[in-house]
Amino acid sequence: MSPLINMQVSDAPAMLELWTSAAPHERLSRPLLEEKIWGDPDFRPELALVCKDQQQLQGFGVAVCRRKDDSTMGYIKLLAVAPKLQQSGIGSAIYKQLEQRCRDLGALEIRVAESAPNYLHPGVDERNVAAIAFFTKHHYGEIGRACNMTVDLGQWEKEYRQAAFGTDPSHPIRVVRATSAYAPAIREFINLHWPTWWGEVSVALRNAPISLFLALEEGKVIGFAAHDANNRGTGWFGPMGTCPQQRGRGIGRVLLAHCLDDMRRQGNESATIPWVGPVDFYRHHCGAVVDRHFVRLAKSLT
Ligand SMILES: CC(C)(COP(=O)(O)OP(=O)(O)OC[C@H]1O[C@@H](n2cnc3c(N)ncnc32)[C@H](O)[C@@H]1OP(=O)(O)O)[C@@H](O)C(=O)NCCC(=O)NCCS
Known part of the structure; x- marks a missing residue:
């Protein structure tokens, strides 16, 4: 597998294209992508990774750690793999690095999305069976439901x-x-x-x-x-x-x-x-x- 490297702002156009093809229900624009990543008050470069083969983007992931009730909570904010490369372990490789880095920063728990005050959605869309299966495989459990109106x-x-x-x-x-x-x-x-x-x-x-x-x-x-x-x-x-x-x-x-x-x-x-x-x-x-x-x-x- 290609190495994981720190994300650069110049990766944004390729990330947006990849995200749009991998997650058609979660529309992102360039300003929104930037708000979710570099606009986060707790952004850390070591929690924003891309996987590239030559110059071709294969996947990317972004996490954040926040102080919450006197402890540190990790959040996976964005994680996506190019559709034709899915189910070949790239998502897991990016995820494991992010999880380890959140641990190293003192996180005692990690959640998906819901990273208020800067978050895309309050959880994983219940129709997104691939993502739910993915996080279940990585030993996540359901802690509740949320809805948008x-x-x-x-x-x-x-x-x-x-x-x-x-x-x-x-x-x-x-x-x-x-x-x-x-x-x-x-x-x-x-x-x-x-x-x-x-x-x-x-x-x-x-x-x-x-x-x-x-x-x-x-x-x-x-x-x-x-x-x-x-x-x-x-x-x-x-x-x-x-x-x-x-x-x-x-x-x-x-x-x-x-x-x-x-x-x-x-x-x-x-x-x-x-x-x-x-x-x-x-x-x-x-x-x-x-x-x-x-x-x-x-x-x-x-
Ligand atoms: C979620 C996502 C990142 C997973 O990436 P991936 O590279 O395909 O993941 P992996 O190959 O490492 O899969 C690991 C495990 O997840 C589960 N899984 C992944 N995709 C699955 C699918 N489509 N259906 C069922 N299980 C799936 C499997 O248990 C798999 O293990 P296995 O191959 O041993 O059976 C990818 O589906 C994706 O880009 N989705 C669109 C973006 C998105 O919804 N992101 C999540 C919210 S931020």
Whole structure:
């Protein structure tokens, strides 16, 4: 087998072509590929490998290690082999190197995809039987399921937009687009309730225009919703949260509407609501439908 070498940015066009032929259900663009690899805040060159014969790309793999709950977690972010070379051991060779390097960096567990805040999907698409068989062979087990929903924004505009914004001008809750002046208050709010979401929220704060909306009451942040904070340019919604004491007042509904409206105005035809917990909330308030199902896979490295 050809040796494994560190990936270079100049490999990106060949990687994109290989990925498109090997994984037709997981569309990547050049900016998205770069965001997933070099744009990851924890990117390390030794966790990004290509397998090349002469100058021909045969396969590639990318992993990342993140600190999570006082320990280190490894994630396989991307792994692909040229279709005509599959099932000849190339995927396993790349995988084993990545797993060993994650171990060397102190990872106690390794998962596939779901590498929030920078991730392509929350798991392996349940239709991707080859990948599920591959990771099972490498001793992964299922730790749960996840789903993504899609909103048709044209339909949303016609059927939900008006109702979603509400009509009561005396409502004490104000929704504003965040500005950098709010950054310290947002950070405090996120750290208090959902510290793992700060990575995505900080991306939304750096976007121009800022793709983060805040619900304010007496000047205090009581809820937020973001978009374009991961998989940028694809119509990616979230994260979103209303502080526990304020739930049930319609705050989430209004914040969701502001984000969808912003996404629509930026030219998106649909929005993805990823890794959804409250499926009924999104179905009810914006007509979202569950259209992707994922298997979450993990392996202990201890
Ligand atoms: C997943 C993938 C990288 C595997 O690469 P590969 O080079 O074919 O893998 P290997 O040859 O090392 O296969 C190792 C084991 O995986 C399993 N496996 C791999 N492909 C399989 C398939 N199509 N059907 C069933 N089992 C399969 C087998 O158990 C195989 O062992 P065996 O040959 O002894 O039976 C490849 O299928 C691929 O590029 N898929 C598209 C991209 C993708 O979905 N990536 C995963 C998410 S990031």
